[in-house]
Amino acid sequence: MESLHRACRERLALIDEAGRRRRRRVIEGGHGVRVTVDGRGALNFCSNDYLGLAADARIGAALGAAARTVGTGSGASQLVTGYNAEHAALEAELAHWVGRERALVFSTGYAANVGVIAALLGRHDHIVADALNHASLIDGSRLSGASKHIYAHGDAAAADTALAEAGDGHRLLVTDAVFSMDGDTAPLAELAEVARARDAWLLVDDAHGLGVFGPDGAGRVAEAGLSSRAVPLLTGTLGKSVGAAGAFVAGDDDIIEAILQTARSLIFSTAMPPAVAAAARTGLSIIRGEPERRAHLHALVARFRAGAAEAGLSIAESDSPIQPVIVGEERTALALSDALLMRGYLVGAIRPPTVAPGTSRLRITLSAAHDPSDVDGLVCALAEAWQEWLGTAETLP
Structure with a gap:
């Protein structure tokens, strides 16, 4: 039995050293775009609820x-x-x-x-x-x-x-x-x-x-x-x-x-x-x-991409609700995710082995339940978080 405990502790130490430990966040109530996560209110931008039906x-x-x-x-x-x-x-x-x-x-x-x-x-x-x-x-x-x-x-x-x-x-x-x-x-x-x-x-x-x-x-x-x-x-x-x-x-x-x-x-x-x-x-x-849900979602995707470009943010090419911001290192992705949550935006940090080493990212996902103002606020918060982390707007990704 002790060998099992030891093996698990050693494995966890390696995960921590690489900055890859995953932690579950507790959502109170429904899983829509406005959530309470670990006791903090936030706008949810990391769900696959693309049409906003999870809490319908x-x-x-x-x-x-x-x-x-x-x-x-x-x-x-x-x-x-x-x-x-x-x-x-x-x-x-x-x-x-x-x-x-x-x-x-x-x-x-x-x-x-x-x-x-x-x-x-x-x-x-x-x-x-x-x-x-x-x-x-x-x-x-x-x-x-x-x-x-x-x-x-x-x-x-x-x-x-x-x-x-x-x-x-x-x-x-x-x-x-x-x-x-x-x-x-x-x-x-x-x-x-x-x-x-x-x-x-x-x-x-x-x-x-x-x-x-x-x-x-x-x-x-x-x-x-x-x-x-x-x-x-x-x-x-x-x-x-x-x-x-x-x-x-x-x-x-x-x-x-x-x-x-x-x-x-x-x-x-x-x-x-x-x-x-x-x-x-x-x-x-x-x-x-309700095809208007899809139309609204695609309008939000276009709005986010336009706003990100105007803010100097580099977003991977995608016409889907999945809009990844590649940041490279695991700890950078975690720090930016935490900074966004402090500003009221829930965005997941995706790290290896889910993605290849060196391609850790913020996986931003949009929902038809978001408002245009939600998207605009996210863009502003993301730009601020980048400047806070990197120290200067000229070094945005």
Whole structure:
């Protein structure tokens, strides 16, 4: 037992030495754009609640009403007795939303990506993946046992070369649609053409594009006009723009049935509470029925970028709600995050191993629930924090 304690203390010491210890902040009350964090009021600029639905009263009411009818738990996995009519209705509505024959709901986005990849690929197969893919895609690839080939971020030609060099067996091309730490978008049409030409399968995780882009907010894949023939495997989450929890994979009927029968993260997990599925259905209805939320969000993104440029701040290229400010060192990111919180703005410091060493950043995310004045205030606070940390406006990033 003492050896375990010693090993953990040594590991924590290394984490502290590198400035990489993560601390959970306590949010009191709802998780909207105005929060109380560790007892301090702040404007939240580090959530994935892009459409401002996480604290929407209509979704809360749907959750409560469903819980009174169907209870708070599903009691079993989907393939035993955990599959409820609310799950079935949600899957049908998701499939219609993203233009696929069928959808399958998972409890989390991590479970969806790990389960889908490991269900379809094995040790005689090959996975070709973007260098900046989400951890769930990376871990699903590892668990599958397939050979892994990494291509330069966002480079369709490099993906083509990697597919050409892969050996026999099935080949899966895997990418995020919108990358969670950089906010940029994969060249989806080009990747779909590469996969078609090389007889490979394409999996796109549109978690950060759903609700924000495309017709009816159906995501970057829908925006690019890519059908199930081009993108046979489409995954997404329900805990970001939808304002609920859970995730899904969508595709043709036989593909989804094969995943249902073989995805271990689904088969051996208790199903999502059906009341959460009811909440997600309400969130989806709001997304489709209130396009003004997306319009307002995109206006805020443009406003933030214009304000940051005017203030002399360097923001990575992104037209999404994810606006990263690359600062380099871990301690710099932490200091700036703390300085912003002192000014009433909650912005997360993202450090290795989430991002590569030397690319620590402030990951600013915008929400349709923000006001223009909220964005303007953040820009001013960020500029002040930089000047305080670096000592002079001329040395802004």
